[in-house]
Amino acid sequence: AAGVIQSPRHLIKEKRETATLKCYPIPRHDTVYWYQQGPGQDPQFLISFYEKMQSDKGSIPDRFSAQQFSDYHSELNMSSLELGDSALYFCASSSPPPGTGGYEQYFGPGTRLTVT
């Protein structure tokens, strides 16, 4: 079965640079979530989108922005990168719409971002 696809899998950037992470949800999933997992930590919710609209917002820094496109893929844009942004970034997708049950989220393999 098709799973969530994330690209790139690994990314190395320098401080103050920008990065763009991409997420392609499972076919027919209309909701996308972004999580950040620091070393030795649990995944922390950043932001989610349903039908191309932001549906919920967690601990996402102002330097980060995200959007969902018409084909339901999502991009997380990160600017003015800091050393503390080094983490695993997971994308997850789900269906049906939020708030109506079926709350399982299916995760991609993650993008490991290293900021030097």
Place this chain on the structure above:
Amino acid sequence: DQQVKQNSPSLSVQEGRISILNCDYTNSMFDYFLWYKKYPAEGPTFLISISSIKDKNEDGRFTVFLNKSAKHLSLHIVPSQPGDSAVYFCAAHRVSPNNAGNMLTFGGGTRLMVKP
């Protein structure tokens, strides 16, 4: 304040025995609970879930129990197999106040080691 807690960072079990992973939560607004399994360098894999209106859900070797009054849930794996060795995350769902979101809050994870 961590709303979902897994107080045991690690658990070691003999192959064939039962593994019991525990999770406690504080927010009474959580209405759905999930368990994920995570291998290194991979995204969390959904295992099993339970609605807050139920007290038990079983799927093969995996059973999740929910005690709402104690705000406690547990994952039982029986019989445990060496391939079950991974980090297990408990996650809790709540609908955001405007009913537009669908975020998960994760516990800190428990590393399960199943010895042959």
